[in-house]
Amino acid sequence: MLQFEPLDAPFGVAAYGVDLASGVDSETFRALADALYANRILVIKDQHCDTEAYLAFGRQWGTPIRHVQEKIRLNGHPDLVAVGNVTRDPDDDIARNGAAFWHTDQSYESDIATATMLYAITMPATGGETRIADMKAAYDDLGDAMKQRIEGLSAIHGYGAASGRDGERPVAPLSPEQAALVPPVRHPLVRRHGVTGEKALYAVAGTPITVDGLPESEANELLATLKAHAVQDKYVHEHRYSVGDIAIWDTQMTLHSAKPIGRPEPGNERLLWRISVRGTPAVYS
Numbered sequence: 001m002l003q004f005e006p007l008d009a010p011f012g013v014a015a016y017g018v019d020l021a022s023g024v025d026s027e028t029f030r031a032l033a034d035a036l037y038a039n040r041i042l043v044i045k046d047q048h049c050d051t052e053a054y055l056a057f058g059r060q061w062g063t064p065i066r067h068v069q070e071k072i073r074l075n076g077h078p079d080l081v082a083v084g085n086v087t088r089d090p091d092d093d094i095a096r097n098g099a100a101f102w103h104t105d106q107s108y109e110s111d112i113a114t115a116t117m118l119y120a121i122t123m124p125a126t127g128g129e130t131r132i133a134d135m136k137a138a139y140d141d142l143g144d145a146m147k148q149r150i151e152g153l154s155a156i157h158g159y160g161a162a163s164g165r166d167g168e169r170p171v172a173p174l175s176p177e178q179a180a181l182v183p184p185v186r187h188p189l190v191r192r193h194g195v196t197g198e199k200a201l202y203a204v205a206g207t208p209i210t211v212d213g214l215p216e217s218e219a220n221e222l223l224a225t226l227k228a229h230a231v232q233d234k235y236v237h238e239h240r241y242s243v244g245d246i247a248i249w250d251t252q253m254t255l256h257s258a259k260p261i262g263r264p265e266p267g268n269e270r271l272l273w274r275i276s277v278r279g280t281p282a283v284y285s
């Protein structure tokens, strides 16, 4: 029987008693999705899915996204990304730690990701956490003056725009052909959720190049201020995975950053299968 329990964290909820490999009916799926939208992180415990069962579950959330970086896709499964250090090129530090900076997935595209899920296949004895920050709480806590200042403003986003900024780790550069697939796009700094209509800060780290209509120095100052506010510890859950966890976060209302990890050694191997999706789950249409 499906049960929920709050995470030991500022936000987020765990779900027990559901077996995704057996398939999820629309009533159960709706309960899971409602829990995600109310809590921004949903960790479904104790799962035993193969790639097909996991993908079937992922498709209930929307349309899986094929990552522009082909080399990080799971061999034979282009809709899955292999996250961690058990990758095709484990000696490539940038590929291994490509998510170790604050961002939300696909904010460099106009049709953004609406959910990302990571399924813990192999986890190291220590380390390997993902930090996730609550952008609804961060927005709600802003003062009225800042809320008025940013209402109606939009940022221009591009892949890897914040690479190396504020001490963040670098992102692997795109080839000219890949870059041509993801030209700069615009998103509001304050964005309403596609299902709940609630407001949150959106993608104030990772991909913003500038704020449309502001002088460069003012845009940089505003983006730095919003990011520093948004990733304070009081808004962050550092998720330590158990093997079998499927951790889902609402990419419309969070930022995340992987903790950096070294090359794989015995006891230090980390592999998670990622699915990111676009669109709204069919149960809400």
Ligand SMILES: [Fe+2]
Binding pocket: 099, 103, 104, 105, 256
């Ligand atoms: Fe990510």
